[in-house]
Amino acid sequence: MTDANTLHTLRTTSPLVHCITNYVAMQFSANTLLAAGASPAMVHATEEAAEFTPICGALSINIGTLSTPWLDAMRASARAANAQDLPWVLDPVAHFISAYRRDACAELVALKPAIIKGNASEIMALNGTQSAGRGVDSGDSVKDAKHAARMLANQTGAIVMVTGEVDHVTDGTQCADISGGSHWMPRVTAMGCSLGSLTAAYAAITTPFDAAVSAAAHFAAAGDWAQSRAAGPGSFHAAFLDGLALIGDDQLAPWVTRG
Numbered sequence: 001m002t003d004a005n006t007l008h009t010l011r012t013t014s015p016l017v018h019c020i021t022n023y024v025a026m027q028f029s030a031n032t033l034l035a036a037g038a039s040p041a042m043v044h045a046t047e048e049a050a051e052f053t054p055i056c057g058a059l060s061i062n063i064g065t066l067s068t069p070w071l072d073a074m075r076a077s078a079r080a081a082n083a084q085d086l087p088w089v090l091d092p093v094a095h096f097i098s099a100y101r102r103d104a105c106a107e108l109v110a111l112k113p114a115i116i117k118g119n120a121s122e123i124m125a126l127n128g129t130q131s132a133g134r135g136v137d138s139g140d141s142v143k144d145a146k147h148a149a150r151m152l153a154n155q156t157g158a159i160v161m162v163t164g165e166v167d168h169v170t171d172g173t174q175c176a177d178i179s180g181g182s183h184w185m186p187r188v189t190a191m192g193c194s195l196g197s198l199t200a201a202y203a204a205i206t207t208p209f210d211a212a213v214s215a216a217a218h219f220a221a222a223g224d225w226a227q228s229r230a231a232g233p234g235s236f237h238a239a240f241l242d243g244l245a246l247i248g249d250d251q252l253a254p255w256v257t258r259g
Protein backbone atom coordinates (compact mmCIF):
# COMPACT_ATOMS: atom_id res chain seq x y z
CA MET A 1 0.00 0.00 0.00
CA THR A 2 1.23 3.55 -0.65
CA ASP A 3 1.51 5.93 2.30
CA ALA A 4 -1.47 7.95 1.02
CA ASN A 5 -3.56 4.77 0.82
CA THR A 6 -2.66 3.68 4.35
CA LEU A 7 -3.81 6.99 5.88
CA HIS A 8 -7.02 6.95 3.83
CA THR A 9 -7.68 3.31 4.82
CA LEU A 10 -7.00 4.06 8.50
CA ARG A 11 -9.53 6.89 8.45
CA THR A 12 -12.19 4.95 6.56
CA THR A 13 -11.89 1.60 8.39
CA SER A 14 -11.06 2.94 11.90
CA PRO A 15 -9.42 -0.23 13.26
CA LEU A 16 -10.08 -1.17 16.89
CA VAL A 17 -6.79 -1.28 18.82
CA HIS A 18 -6.31 -3.08 22.13
CA CYS A 19 -3.84 -1.02 24.19
CA ILE A 20 -2.14 -2.24 27.35
CA THR A 21 -0.05 0.82 28.05
CA ASN A 22 1.26 2.84 30.98
CA TYR A 23 -0.55 5.24 33.32
CA VAL A 24 1.34 8.23 31.89
CA ALA A 25 0.49 7.48 28.25
CA MET A 26 -3.05 6.17 28.49
CA GLN A 27 -5.02 9.32 27.77
CA PHE A 28 -2.67 10.79 25.19
CA SER A 29 -2.45 7.47 23.34
CA ALA A 30 -6.25 7.20 23.21
CA ASN A 31 -6.50 10.78 21.92
CA THR A 32 -3.76 10.10 19.36
CA LEU A 33 -5.61 7.10 17.95
CA LEU A 34 -8.93 8.96 17.81
CA ALA A 35 -7.37 12.01 16.16
CA ALA A 36 -5.60 9.81 13.62
CA GLY A 37 -8.83 7.98 12.75
CA ALA A 38 -8.53 4.69 14.70
CA SER A 39 -10.48 3.41 17.68
CA PRO A 40 -8.61 2.77 20.97
CA ALA A 41 -9.58 0.63 23.96
CA MET A 42 -7.42 0.52 27.07
CA VAL A 43 -8.09 -2.91 28.65
CA HIS A 44 -5.58 -4.35 31.11
CA ALA A 45 -7.42 -6.48 33.72
CA THR A 46 -6.11 -10.05 33.72
CA GLU A 47 -9.70 -11.24 34.05
CA GLU A 48 -10.66 -9.90 30.61
CA ALA A 49 -7.68 -8.73 28.53
CA ALA A 50 -7.16 -11.94 26.52
CA GLU A 51 -10.90 -12.24 25.85
CA PHE A 52 -10.92 -8.77 24.32
CA THR A 53 -7.80 -9.10 22.12
CA PRO A 54 -9.26 -11.36 19.37
CA ILE A 55 -12.06 -8.93 18.49
CA CYS A 56 -9.50 -6.16 17.80
CA GLY A 57 -7.48 -5.44 14.67
CA ALA A 58 -4.18 -5.27 16.58
CA LEU A 59 -2.62 -5.12 20.05
CA SER A 60 -0.20 -2.57 21.54
CA ILE A 61 1.86 -3.51 24.63
CA ASN A 62 3.93 -0.93 26.52
CA ILE A 63 5.82 -1.74 29.74
CA GLY A 64 6.21 1.88 30.94
CA THR A 65 4.61 1.41 34.37
CA LEU A 66 4.82 -2.35 34.67
CA SER A 67 3.61 -4.47 37.61
CA THR A 68 2.79 -8.16 38.07
CA PRO A 69 -0.93 -8.21 37.18
CA TRP A 70 -0.28 -6.04 34.11
CA LEU A 71 2.46 -8.38 32.93
CA ASP A 72 0.07 -11.33 33.30
CA ALA A 73 -2.45 -9.51 31.09
CA MET A 74 0.27 -8.67 28.54
CA ARG A 75 1.40 -12.30 28.26
CA ALA A 76 -2.18 -13.57 27.92
CA SER A 77 -3.10 -10.96 25.30
CA ALA A 78 0.09 -11.53 23.29
CA ARG A 79 -0.73 -15.26 23.19
CA ALA A 80 -4.34 -14.52 22.20
CA ALA A 81 -3.12 -12.23 19.41
CA ASN A 82 -0.69 -14.86 18.12
CA ALA A 83 -3.43 -17.51 18.14
CA GLN A 84 -5.47 -15.34 15.72
CA ASP A 85 -2.47 -14.12 13.69
CA LEU A 86 -3.16 -10.59 14.89
CA PRO A 87 -0.15 -8.27 14.77
CA TRP A 88 1.09 -6.80 18.04
CA VAL A 89 3.58 -4.07 18.88
CA LEU A 90 5.99 -4.08 21.84
CA ASP A 91 7.34 -0.83 23.32
CA PRO A 92 10.13 -1.93 25.71
CA VAL A 93 10.12 1.31 27.73
CA ALA A 94 13.28 1.65 29.89
CA HIS A 95 13.64 -2.15 29.97
CA PHE A 96 17.23 -1.82 31.23
CA ILE A 97 16.43 -0.08 34.55
CA SER A 98 15.84 -3.22 36.64
CA ALA A 99 16.17 -6.99 36.49
CA TYR A 100 12.38 -7.28 36.78
CA ARG A 101 11.75 -5.13 33.71
CA ARG A 102 14.60 -6.76 31.75
CA ASP A 103 13.22 -10.27 32.38
CA ALA A 104 9.65 -9.20 31.59
CA CYS A 105 10.80 -7.62 28.36
CA ALA A 106 12.78 -10.72 27.34
CA GLU A 107 9.70 -12.83 27.95
CA LEU A 108 7.55 -10.55 25.80
CA VAL A 109 10.12 -10.49 22.98
CA ALA A 110 10.05 -14.32 23.03
CA LEU A 111 6.28 -14.10 22.41
CA LYS A 112 7.08 -12.72 18.96
CA PRO A 113 5.81 -9.16 18.52
CA ALA A 114 5.37 -8.19 14.86
CA ILE A 115 7.00 -4.84 15.62
CA ILE A 116 9.40 -3.71 18.35
CA LYS A 117 9.42 0.09 18.73
CA GLY A 118 11.76 1.96 21.04
CA ASN A 119 14.04 4.95 21.31
CA ALA A 120 17.72 4.53 20.42
CA SER A 121 18.87 3.58 23.94
CA GLU A 122 16.09 1.00 24.32
CA ILE A 123 16.86 -0.68 20.99
CA MET A 124 20.62 -0.72 21.61
CA ALA A 125 20.21 -2.23 25.09
CA LEU A 126 17.76 -4.84 23.77
CA ASN A 127 20.40 -6.01 21.34
CA GLY A 128 23.03 -6.11 24.11
CA THR A 129 24.85 -3.04 22.79
CA GLN A 130 26.23 -0.61 25.41
CA SER A 131 23.81 2.33 25.64
CA ALA A 132 23.67 5.63 27.51
CA GLY A 133 19.99 5.29 28.51
CA ARG A 134 19.12 5.91 32.18
CA GLY A 135 15.33 6.23 32.22
CA VAL A 136 12.53 6.60 29.69
CA ASP A 137 14.37 9.20 27.56
CA SER A 138 17.09 8.24 25.08
CA GLY A 139 20.74 9.07 25.71
CA ASP A 140 21.82 7.79 22.28
CA SER A 141 21.29 8.84 18.66
CA VAL A 142 19.25 6.88 16.11
CA LYS A 143 22.33 6.74 13.87
CA ASP A 144 24.23 4.85 16.58
CA ALA A 145 21.29 2.42 17.01
CA LYS A 146 20.92 1.39 13.34
CA HIS A 147 23.29 -1.56 13.54
CA ALA A 148 21.61 -2.84 16.73
CA ALA A 149 18.19 -2.41 15.07
CA ARG A 150 19.20 -4.51 12.07
CA MET A 151 20.65 -7.24 14.30
CA LEU A 152 17.58 -7.23 16.55
CA ALA A 153 15.30 -7.58 13.52
CA ASN A 154 17.33 -10.55 12.28
CA GLN A 155 17.39 -12.18 15.74
CA THR A 156 13.68 -11.79 16.49
CA GLY A 157 11.98 -11.71 13.09
CA ALA A 158 10.25 -8.48 14.17
CA ILE A 159 10.22 -5.19 12.33
CA VAL A 160 12.34 -2.86 14.45
CA MET A 161 11.52 0.84 14.68
CA VAL A 162 13.92 3.30 16.33
CA THR A 163 12.59 6.78 17.16
CA GLY A 164 14.40 10.09 17.51
CA GLU A 165 15.07 13.14 15.34
CA VAL A 166 14.97 10.91 12.24
CA ASP A 167 13.19 7.58 12.80
CA HIS A 168 14.54 4.33 11.36
CA VAL A 169 12.56 1.19 10.42
CA THR A 170 14.19 -2.10 9.43
CA ASP A 171 13.28 -5.72 8.79
CA GLY A 172 16.97 -6.66 8.88
CA THR A 173 17.37 -6.20 5.10
CA GLN A 174 15.28 -3.32 3.78
CA CYS A 175 14.96 -0.11 5.76
CA ALA A 176 13.38 3.35 5.76
CA ASP A 177 14.22 6.66 7.39
CA ILE A 178 11.50 9.12 8.39
CA SER A 179 12.39 12.77 8.94
CA GLY A 180 10.07 15.61 9.95
CA GLY A 181 8.44 15.95 13.34
CA SER A 182 9.36 18.72 15.76
CA HIS A 183 11.96 19.59 18.37
CA TRP A 184 9.03 19.91 20.81
CA MET A 185 8.22 16.20 20.55
CA PRO A 186 10.82 14.99 23.06
CA ARG A 187 9.59 17.75 25.42
CA VAL A 188 6.10 16.22 25.69
CA THR A 189 5.70 12.92 27.55
CA ALA A 190 4.34 9.76 25.97
CA MET A 191 4.85 10.79 22.34
CA GLY A 192 6.81 7.58 21.70
CA CYS A 193 4.26 5.48 23.61
CA SER A 194 1.43 6.94 21.51
CA LEU A 195 3.37 6.25 18.33
CA GLY A 196 3.53 2.58 19.38
CA SER A 197 -0.25 2.42 19.65
CA LEU A 198 -0.70 4.22 16.31
CA THR A 199 1.73 1.72 14.76
CA ALA A 200 -0.54 -1.08 15.99
CA ALA A 201 -3.51 0.68 14.33
CA TYR A 202 -1.66 0.73 11.00
CA ALA A 203 -0.59 -2.91 11.50
CA ALA A 204 -4.30 -3.80 11.51
CA ILE A 205 -4.55 -2.60 7.88
CA THR A 206 -1.16 -3.22 6.27
CA THR A 207 2.13 -5.17 6.62
CA PRO A 208 4.18 -4.59 9.80
CA PHE A 209 6.94 -2.83 7.82
CA ASP A 210 4.54 -0.44 6.07
CA ALA A 211 2.66 0.05 9.36
CA ALA A 212 5.81 1.24 11.12
CA VAL A 213 6.72 3.56 8.23
CA SER A 214 3.19 4.99 7.91
CA ALA A 215 2.79 5.61 11.65
CA ALA A 216 6.18 7.33 11.86
CA ALA A 217 5.35 9.43 8.77
CA HIS A 218 1.92 10.35 10.21
CA PHE A 219 3.71 11.58 13.38
CA ALA A 220 6.34 13.37 11.28
CA ALA A 221 3.72 15.22 9.25
CA ALA A 222 1.55 16.10 12.25
CA GLY A 223 4.59 17.26 14.23
CA ASP A 224 5.75 19.49 11.39
CA TRP A 225 2.21 20.86 10.97
CA ALA A 226 1.95 21.60 14.71
CA GLN A 227 5.36 23.18 15.14
CA SER A 228 4.49 26.20 13.01
CA ARG A 229 1.34 26.74 15.12
CA ALA A 230 2.80 26.21 18.61
CA ALA A 231 4.48 28.54 21.13
CA GLY A 232 5.95 25.71 23.25
CA PRO A 233 5.31 22.15 24.50
CA GLY A 234 1.80 22.89 25.83
CA SER A 235 0.29 24.41 22.71
CA PHE A 236 2.29 21.94 20.60
CA HIS A 237 0.59 19.07 22.42
CA ALA A 238 -2.86 20.33 21.39
CA ALA A 239 -1.81 21.34 17.88
CA PHE A 240 -0.27 17.91 17.31
CA LEU A 241 -3.65 16.20 17.80
CA ASP A 242 -5.15 18.70 15.31
CA GLY A 243 -2.35 17.85 12.88
CA LEU A 244 -2.97 14.10 13.16
CA ALA A 245 -6.59 14.70 12.19
CA LEU A 246 -6.19 17.47 9.60
CA ILE A 247 -3.22 16.55 7.41
CA GLY A 248 -4.05 15.31 3.92
CA ASP A 249 -3.56 11.74 2.67
CA ASP A 250 -0.68 12.95 0.49
CA GLN A 251 1.31 14.46 3.38
CA LEU A 252 3.03 11.25 4.64
CA ALA A 253 5.18 10.31 1.64
CA PRO A 254 7.45 13.40 1.55
CA TRP A 255 9.00 12.48 4.95
CA VAL A 256 9.94 8.92 3.98
CA THR A 257 13.19 7.73 2.37
CA ARG A 258 13.20 3.99 1.64
CA GLY A 259 16.54 2.21 1.41
Ligand SMILES: Nc1ncnc2c1ncn2[C@@H]1O[C@H](COP(=O)(O)OP(=O)(O)OP(=O)(O)O)[C@@H](O)[C@H]1O
Nearest residue numbers: 119163164165181182183185189190191192193219
Ligand atom coordinates in the same frame (compact mmCIF):
# COMPACT_ATOMS: atom_id res chain seq x y z
N1 LIG B 1 14.45 16.06 17.89
C1 LIG B 1 13.35 15.59 17.28
N2 LIG B 1 12.93 16.16 16.14
C2 LIG B 1 11.84 15.69 15.50
N3 LIG B 1 11.08 14.66 15.95
C3 LIG B 1 11.45 14.05 17.09
C4 LIG B 1 12.62 14.46 17.81
N4 LIG B 1 12.76 13.65 18.89
C5 LIG B 1 11.73 12.77 18.85
N5 LIG B 1 10.95 13.00 17.77
C6 LIG B 1 9.73 12.27 17.41
O1 LIG B 1 8.97 12.09 18.59
C7 LIG B 1 8.31 10.84 18.59
C8 LIG B 1 8.67 10.06 19.84
O2 LIG B 1 10.02 9.67 19.75
P1 LIG B 1 10.96 9.57 21.03
O3 LIG B 1 12.23 8.95 20.57
O4 LIG B 1 11.05 10.89 21.73
O5 LIG B 1 10.14 8.52 21.89
P2 LIG B 1 10.28 8.02 23.37
O6 LIG B 1 11.63 8.39 23.93
O7 LIG B 1 9.91 6.61 23.39
O8 LIG B 1 9.14 8.89 24.06
P3 LIG B 1 8.24 8.60 25.36
O9 LIG B 1 8.98 7.55 26.17
O10 LIG B 1 8.13 9.92 26.07
O11 LIG B 1 6.93 8.09 24.91
C9 LIG B 1 8.70 10.17 17.27
O12 LIG B 1 7.68 10.40 16.32
C10 LIG B 1 9.99 10.89 16.86
O13 LIG B 1 10.16 10.93 15.45
Ligand SMILES: Cc1ncsc1CCO
Nearest residue numbers: 022024064065093136190
Ligand atom coordinates in the same frame (compact mmCIF):
# COMPACT_ATOMS: atom_id res chain seq x y z
C1 LIG C 1 7.52 9.30 32.13
C2 LIG C 1 7.20 7.86 32.08
N1 LIG C 1 7.52 7.02 33.12
C3 LIG C 1 7.17 5.77 32.91
S1 LIG C 1 6.41 5.52 31.41
C4 LIG C 1 6.55 7.18 31.04
C5 LIG C 1 6.01 7.74 29.77
C6 LIG C 1 7.06 8.00 28.75
O1 LIG C 1 7.73 6.86 28.36
Ligand SMILES: [Mg+2]
Nearest residue numbers: 093119192193
Ligand atom coordinates in the same frame (compact mmCIF):
# COMPACT_ATOMS: atom_id res chain seq x y z
MG1 LIG D 1 9.41 5.29 24.70
